[in-house]
Amino acid sequence: MTTAIVNDTVDRAEFARDWEDWHRAHEERRADPHGFLAVTGLYWLGEEPIELPDASGSWRTGTDGPVVELPEGASLTLKDAVLSGTHEFGPLAERSGVTVGFDAGVVEIARRGGRDILRPRRGDHAYLASYTGTPSYQPDPRWRVAAKFVAYPRPRSVEVGAAVDGLSHVYESPGYLEFSLDGETYQLTVFPGHTDDAVLVLFTDATSGVTTYAANRSVLVDAPDAEGNTVIDFNRASNLPCAYTDFATCPLPPQENRLPVGIEAGEKTPVARVEGVATEIGIVAKH
Structure with missing residues (x-):
């Protein structure tokens, strides 16, 4: 059993400055002109071509992945290459994608739930322009807790739901974290993080739907020693992005990561979000 870290010698001012630096950088990434707050729509590709209101071209899923057919005079950029005419992007792996640029922004081309999707991102999106930041709890060292990683004999495939109805995600979990808070011991299933030196925890708690976003929150945890x-x-x-927009396909926490205790730390529910409506070709913004 592990115990919470409660250290009266912690320099609270320095701790708060470190958190503020982290959160400022996190907000800057979130509000990048090509970041998730700039997404203007979510479109599911199929065999029938579709056209986007925010970017040129006729888009579909071909026999070997996403395809775009650009009208004469129109072009997209992929890294240093200029695309014109018809371009085949090739098969995309699940949860992977590429980004192409156009005059007013970029288009994310990705694979989610076994289907290809498009998400245009525009720096002039009204939601991005009106975004003023995410409310958060005041940083408190009490919410830094020691944890013990317990590895499974072999990674387990864990299927979780998604922010989009009818979609699911499958992750390979290497194990779980065990920690203690106020005398109670809890376990959290972990997934691979964005880097080799971290693991990702998706969770909800007793604040979810009250002061924090109802569906999920995430926290990156340093790799265990x-x-x-x-x-x-x-x-x-x-x-996660789904707290801000309906154009996200974020994973939901596994059942065992729904904590009965309130974690009064971290980010709270955003003050506004982009809502969408389903159409024959995807989901488009109401505003």
Whole structure:
């Protein structure tokens, strides 16, 4: 059993400055002109071509992945290459994608739930322009807790739901984290993080739907040491894109990660979000 880190010698001012630096950088990435707050729509590709209101071209899924047919005089950029006419992007792996540029922004081409999707991102999107930041709890060292990583004999495939109805995600979980809070012990299934030196935790808690976003929050945890020891800093619990827009396909936490205790740390529910309506070709913004 592990115990919460409660250290009266922590320099709270320095701790708060470190958190503020982290959160400022997190907000800057979120509000990038090509970031998720700039997404203007979600479109599911199929065999029938579709056209987007925010970018040129006729788009479809071909026999070997996404295809775009651009009208004469129109072009897109892919890294340093200029695309014109018909371009085949090739097969995309699940949860992967590429980004192409156009005059007013970029288009994300990705694979989710076994289907190809498009998400235009425009720096002039009204929601991005009106975004003023995400409210958060004040950082408190109490919410840094020691944790023990317990590895499974072999990684387990864990299927979870998604922010989009009818979609699911499958992750390979290497194990779980065990930690103690106020005398109670909890376990959280982890998934691979964005880098080799971290694992990802998706969770909800007793604040979800009250002061924090109802569907999920996430926290990155440093890779455990040789003995399996690490620290969960719930002060750095952050919202996934689905807290801000209906144009996200974010994973939901596994059932065992729905904590009965309130984690009064990290980011709270955003003050506004982009809502969408389903159409024959995808989901488009109401506003």
